Amino acid sequence: MLESVTPLAASAVALAMPLILAALGELVVERAGVLNLGLEGMMLLGALAAFATVAHGGGLVPAILAAAAAGILASLAFGFITLTLQANQVAAGLSLTILGAGVSAFVGRQYVGFRAPASFEDLPIPLLSKVPLLGPSLFSLNALGYATLALLAGTAWFLYRTRAGLALRSIGESPVVARSLGLHVSRVRYGAVAFGGAMAGIAGCYYAVAQFKMWQEGLTSGNGWIALALVVFATWRPLRVAFGALLFGGVSALGLYLQAIGVQVSTFALASLPYLATVAVLVAISADQQMIRRHAPASLGKPFHDDS
């Protein structure tokens, strides 16, 4: 039994990591009261930047930095039109997704079918990786996977244990009150949006250089949107994001696993599983409106003008 569950758990964890990265970033953005639907676009740009970096011999650390920089740049464009120019955040996020998909397809054209010359490989931790079940899944991650766990802990600590985290959360609840307390609403929101961009970019790096290790158009295949759903599912709490991401990783891994052991299911039905699971989960969590209302940042998605 354990022999068959272990690879399942390992691939569930691996599939969960980029979702955790992207969703954590978006969680901080939304906690500051901003809704950035452009995750998918920022992830694609990050993936492209990372892949281009390794393809031109840049190495793995520069790849992460390039991915984060690409994500930040894209997110600042979003920040400028929504925070400074007061544009509708839903529409702006969509435009970022369309633009990111377009640019990554356009520039990435030259890399289609290329294998990444360098990639993130699994780094088993001595001894711990021998623990049954947990060892091969949690203690045999690649460098980005370990970084994800550290960022998860760091984000939770920042949001709940630091002054700056408290300031960010209060801005998300009521920017008017926060400003009257002397907080710089726009500045903090720009910071949060940039953090979200960096995280989405790194998530894209994960897909390009740790998971697929080759370039294909639209390689994030809707995972940015799944990450957005995860934030709602987690009712805006970091540790629950990780739990939700593992659940999704599990569903996707189960599909691959069933296919591997020869169960007769249509590939297309299996491929739809994560999307259907997202819908199911959204319905389950949203049905309880009290719960959503209690946890959603009160100013989420509403424009706020510093001079108003």
Next chain:
Amino acid sequence: MIRLRLVPRAQPSRAMLFVAPLLAIALTLLVGLLVFAWLGQNPLRAFRVFFVDPVSDMSGVSELFLKASPLCLIALGLAIGFRASIWNIGAEGQMYMGGIFATGLAIAFHDRGGAWLLPAMILAGAIGGMLWASITAALRAHFHANEILVSLMLTYVADYVVKYLVFGPWQDPQANNFPITVQFSDNALFPLLAQWGWEAFEGTRLNASVLITLAAIPLAWIFMERSFLGFQLLVSGLAPAAARYAGFAEKRMVWLALLVSGGAAGLAGVSEVAGPIGQLNDRWQPLYGFTAIIVAALGRLNAIGIALASLLMALLYLGGEAVQITLQLPKALSQVFQGLLLMFLLGCDVLVNYRIGRVPAAAL
């Protein structure tokens, strides 16, 4: 140094409502010039290839209408929902479903269809789009699930349904395992306008499906600007609290918005499979459902504006194909321009509600 700031206008500027889209188009063209120059192309030549050559003859113009028509149809449906702040962004999937439902009929009655077949397919396509959208409507209206995420997830699922059908039960047995259905019989295809004696369109692919769009434009205009239901939708978007106070049922608005936009997207799907494509295949992913979001925004959620915006977006599609053929540049360039255009538009829209003023010297 002069520092600028945004000063709220007492009233939204009507002039800026028209100027902002033009400004956004100008900015996009400017970036386009720079991109072409950066790619080592002569910007003016590339410009001509992208924006002028595709529509320099009648066949080009008919291709423009052929692409603008589904874009316009979908955008009209979406605009009705967007006015009520109901964000159906899964029109692409609803369009696939429309195509699937119509294809089902076309295959079932391949050899025994009559003149009734095409109208039946049109109806089936609209129903297909509505059914797919009604999943989102039901989940939003009764379980409060976010319609943006649900409709988008269902688009991915719809794509897999298309693939399942054309790789499986609906595959043409004579297609050497290519993922395509049979070519539809004549009864299952929109007649070409040229066949109806419109000599101007002789030799072009323009077909009667554009008449659906031409009929939809005034209907949508009347619905949005002159009907009480259209007014209710607008109020529930602009002032949800006022709408609730006035007793406009929110659930009804959600259903209405999604059924109308889903039906329109379904019709667009029929016009594709029973039009220029003439079959269902796995490469049919025109992204019209997403581009229509931009069309709706650029057209200011107004029926006439949307009709104009759909022509512009169709030109971006054609230009993308033209630069691919003539200059060997990737077709994705048109998607880049689309994204830029929407982003610039949203940015320029600030001028509707704000004017740019100087920060008074005393405040510095």
